[in-house]
Amino acid sequence: MFHASEDSLDDLMRVVFKQLLTGRGNFVVDSSKGKSTEVFGALLELKNPRARLSRSFSKAKAFSPLGELFWYLSGSDRVEFIKHYIPNYPKLIKDEVTANGAYGPRIFGKEALAKRDGASEWDRVIRTLREREGSRNALVQIYDNSDAKPKNGDKPCTCTIQFAIRNGQLLMHTHMRSNDAFFGLPHDVFTFTMLQEIAARELGLGLGRYSHSVTSLHLYHDSAATKGRPANLSTSGAEAYYREGFHDYSPMPEMPLGNPWKSIEQVKIAEHQIRTGNIDHTAPTNLDPYWLDFIELFRIHKIFEEMRKRGDDLRAERPELRRVAKIMKEISPIYRLYILGRLERKQAPVRDLFEHVG
Numbered sequence: 001m002f003h004a005s006e007d008s009l010d011d012l013m014r015v016v017f018k019q020l021l022t023g024r025g026n027f028v029v030d031s032s033k034g035k036s037t038e039v040f041g042a043l044l045e046l047k048n049p050r051a052r053l054s055r056s057f058s059k060a061k062a063f064s065p066l067g068e069l070f071w072y073l074s075g076s077d078r079v080e081f082i083k084h085y086i087p088n089y090p091k092l093i094k095d096e097v098t099a100n101g102a103y104g105p106r107i108f109g110k111e112a113l114a115k116r117d118g119a120s121e122w123d124r125v126i127r128t129l130r131e132r133e134g135s136r137n138a139l140v141q142i143y144d145n146s147d148a149k150p151k152n153g154d155k156p157c158t159c160t161i162q163f164a165i166r167n168g169q170l171l172m173h174t175h176m177r178s179n180d181a182f183f184g185l186p187h188d189v190f191t192f193t194m195l196q197e198i199a200a201r202e203l204g205l206g207l208g209r210y211s212h213s214v215t216s217l218h219l220y221h222d223s224a225a226t227k228g229r230p231a232n233l234s235t236s237g238a239e240a241y242y243r244e245g246f247h248d249y250s251p252m253p254e255m256p257l258g259n260p261w262k263s264i265e266q267v268k269i270a271e272h273q274i275r276t277g278n279i280d281h282t283a284p285t286n287l288d289p290y291w292l293d294f295i296e297l298f299r300i301h302k303i304f305e306e307m308r309k310r311g312d313d314l315r316a317e318r319p320e321l322r323r324v325a326k327i328m329k330e331i332s333p334i335y336r337l338y339i340l341g342r343l344e345r346k347q348a349p350v351r352d353l354f355e356h357v358g
């Protein structure tokens with residue numbers, strides 16, 4: 001059994017990668033998704049669930065986990081939606097249209113309609129905890145026995161998410177049957193700890209620790225792209241990440257107090273508008289900056305996606321990059337790292353635009 005308890009996602013990834021790159025007792029497994037090194041039976045704890053975004057050079061990603069979170073919150077199983085944030089998704093699940101294993105419909109109902117009516121699994125869990133603080137019953141089962149039957153390549157990797165109140169704080173424990181340490185783990189820790197903080201706010205409780213157990217925690221071996229499978233550079237990526245050393249500890253800001261669902265609904269509308277082409281959609285001005293920042297990140301992601309699709313030269317892109325620089329000055333400085341990461345090669349020729357940011 002592998003066990004790690006750390007303050008931040010980066011510290012957790014560091015010890016997990018160390019185990020998978022150099023630890024003892026690992027297995028080498030040849031699965032349908034490729035060869036991997038596996039630790040069988042892992043228990044991870046994140047002491048501060050807000051330290052859920054990597055601050056590294058190589059794994060600093062905010063747009064795709066945030067997109068995936070809002071995919072869940074929207075109760076969507078549409079590949080079109082998640083593809084906007086994770087372009088490889090259809091290849092990974094071998095379906096262009098429907099993600100059979102999507103977590104959102106299972107937690108919030110299809111298109112979150114059950115959530116709107118207070119009848120989703122999420123609402124049941126919240127009610128259970130309101131009725132009985134000591135409950136050990138506040139869980140949502142995600143993987144279902146029927147998932148074993150071949151529908152498409154996409155079987156949920158998460159078995160259960162469970163919440164509990166201890167010492168006045170909301171704890172959360174996720175159990176996964178299978179977790180890709182390089183790509184899946186950071187996304188899953190981000191989305192689940194966000195759900196934990198949403199539930200804590202809805203219940204008016206403090207945010208406790210996050211724990212995460214995995215049956216097969218694995219790191220794929222590097223492999224070239226084949227017809228059905230994208231290239232995988234997880235092992236060399238994990239080595240590069242490990243060589244970076246220790247990372248800055250910068251938790252995300254706290255979610256505003258009070259029931260967050262009204263704000264979430266507004267962000268969901270804005271996300272949909274922006275993703276589907278209304279890039280100038282303006283959010284209600286009474287929305288807390290915490291949530292407005294997410295909308296601006298969705299806007300920046302869309303701007304970059306459109307630029308990538310058009311493939312213009314930097315001169316043509318300059319007005320849009322100026323807009324990105326302006327947004328960057330206005331939102332929480334914690335997100336600058338992720339925006340700068342997206343600029344990559346663009347940064348040098350347009351350096352002047354970004355000189356006075358931060």
Ligand SMILES: O=c1ccn([C@H]2C[C@H](O)[C@@H](COP(=O)(O)O)O2)c(=O)[nH]1
Pocket residue numbers: 031032033155156157158178179180181183184185188
């Ligand atoms: O939330 C998720 C969903 C999928 N995976 C990874 C785990 C496996 O590497 C792969 C699924 O493959 P199977 O376990 O279904 O073979 O996707 C995750 O890490 N997290």
